[in-house]
Amino acid sequence: MTDNRRAFIKKSVALGGYSLIATGGLLGSSDANAEWLPDTSILQQTLKRLFKAQDIIASDKIAIQIPKTAENGAAVPITVTSSLNNVESIAILVEKNPIPLAAKFELSPDLEPFVSTRLKLAESSVVMVIVETGEGFYSAGEKVIVTVGGCEI
Structure with missing residues (x-):
């Protein structure tokens, strides 16, 4: 015992x-x-994961129609068109959202590169569009100011 x-x-x-x-x-x-210390922003981490650290080139051939000032961040309309050739996908990212990837559209080669949707914005931030073509990745962005509280994500 x-x-x-x-x-x-x-x-x-x-x-x-x-x-x-x-x-x-x-x-x-x-x-x-x-590994636990954040060395980059959530947007940069998302870009790295989605596009595997490929070079993303700024382009004026991507047109973004989005209000510069949104009264309500819960439903902000956006329309994206592109004059780039061989568009395979269009991704829409919101910089200051908890999850930056708002939408990703896979397009058939037979379709015109045109997408339209509504975004939720947590707060005023940059909305970035990444277009993937057969030749590479291209981007454009617009700053949107949310005047009323934003949305509850």
Whole structure:
């Protein structure tokens, strides 16, 4: 019976000491903790994941029709057209939304590059459009100011 009690006490002291060391951060790896530190914005991380760090070139061949000032951020109309050739997809991103990717449209080569939708904007921010063609990625952006509180996302 004494052996069981001693074993229990040894294990309890060891587990308690390990718990204190682990919660104090003394056993953590600095490399593992470095991954938790945000070094780029959420928009940059989203662009990296979606387009695999490809070069995105600013283009004047992408037309964005969106109000410069929106009274309500819950439903902001946007229309995107492009005069680029071989458009494969159009992605719409909102810089300051918790999830920047608002919409992504995969287009058939037979379709005209034209999309229209409504966006939710959490606050005033830049709306970015990325067009993927057979030759690469092209972008354009517009700043939208939300006057009333924005939306609850």
